[in-house]
Amino acid sequence: MKTLGLALILAGAAAPALKLEAPKPVTLLNVSYDPTRELYEDFNKQFAGYWKNKTGQDVTIRQSHGGSGKQARSVIDGLEADVVTLGLGYDVDALADNGLLPMDWQKRLPHNSSPYTSTVIFLVRKGNPKRIKDWADLIKPGVSVITANPKTSGGARWNYLGAWGYALRQPGSNEAKAKDFVTRLYKNVPVLDAGARGSTTTFVERGIGDVLIAWENEALLAVKELGPDKVELVVPSSSILAEPPVAVVEKVAKKRGTTEVAQAYLEYLYSNQGQEIVARHYYRPTNPVVAAKFSAQFPKVELFTLSDIVGDWRKTQKTHFADGGVFDQIYQPGATP
């Protein structure tokens, strides 16, 4: 009886192994935005090991990086991405508009389909000579602010929304006052680079500006690489919770027969292992346990979400960044301040 039981267990263990002898190697294409390159290089290795262990199947993940909007356009124009991991929801919305994935894609995975988050903070020159402490200091006369053009850079849109949200949430504030605030802020911007990395170069290499508004992960990396003798971090009193979304491009995945592995790939981002990799690359993990473990690494800042201050991405884009929107009005001749 005992041996029979053992045999059954052995058979049970062997059965999946037999079944799994067959799986053909599979490739996934992850179309992502610029600053996630190193993150996904690490994560892909980890996932390939995990998947091989679980199913016996070899998976090769190819990565493509570029500006978030440009990447989304490539996918719309036919780049066969199984998954997208982009900088902002608006770009995934554009994929949904083109029928590549369902309109409710954001509800398919936990935390608005954002396995990791980030925020927007400041980088100042060593010793903080202009005494910049909070968003309010950025609109003072004589302070030169570096940020990219929100019309061409997804990251710069989060920067803008950080300023907008801060201003809107001040006691007694309203939309008109917030608009006045961002207008003053952008009057202090001498150069609008096309991309976020470009504005980091302008600030760090060209020595232009007193303060750089940057993604938290980019800023932490910059301080780590350049050393505190060149630049310092400044954490504002509050900032925006940036939620870079991930999604399976269902139409492509179905066609290529990769739906299952693509889904598992994204779900693995939420696992403890995935979350630790994310945190090591200075993105804020959404899993509370991992977040607690890495809490020393992330400055304490009060975070507000996009829906707290504007609404969803479609509305945000239409109100603020579309042609003739609030951002364009800042630069219209004769705009206030």
Add this chain to the structure above:
Amino acid sequence: MKSGRSQRVLPGFGLSLGITCTYLSLIVLLPLATIFARTTDLSWAAFWSTVTNPRVLASYRVTFGTSFIAAVVNTVFGLLVAWVLVRYRFPGRRLVDALVDLPFALPTAVAGIALTTLYASNGWVGQYLEPLGIKVAYTSLGITVALIFIGLPFVVRTVQPVLDDLEVEVEEAAASLGARRWQTFSRVVFPTVAPALLTGFALAFARAIGEYGSVVFISGNMPMKTEIVPLLIITKLEQYDYAGATAVAVVMLLASFLLLLTINLLQWAARRRMAA
């Protein structure tokens, strides 16, 4: 028709013309047609308001203004460079000759970043210009500098062969007939190279109008001030506004085409005058 055919030395007019038309259609006309087709998503009123928006108008001024100045500078100095390379023998001439083509080969983004590094207020050149009140990087002057850089080979390479063909004896003959130096240049040399110079100017100008890669790094992209037209096209694409982007592109295309056509007509007139 029949007699015309028999006069040609080499056969194959019909075949080669057929291949030429097909090739040009595939390579040039088809993509251009797509651009026009995409614009038809817009109503006429929407098209008009897109292409006459104050910000777009400002960017036309920036693009066409800086491109024109850059092409003029390149015409003057390109002629000089070509002259020196053809007429004088000096050590390192072949090296200089090869250098002229580098702007063709260099990825434009690399050129843009290098120029910005050079001309930023902490750059090698910029640090000396800044105290004089001359700002290059992040101004339209910077855009012009980048466009001069990428446009240089066009003038040099179009003028060079013509100068090569112009024998020194012609200049000597002019001199022996009593022409002063300036007269020799303006009455003999210049009219000969003028059509090629015009072509070089047109090519450099056209190239500058469409340039994006090098300019975005040095321009600073300030709305109404240093935004070039190609940047606005990218901005519209970033909003998935394909129709708006192509509308602006169509205006650029038409303007460039008219310019090139005018220059070709000028050239034709110049050649006729020469022949007469």
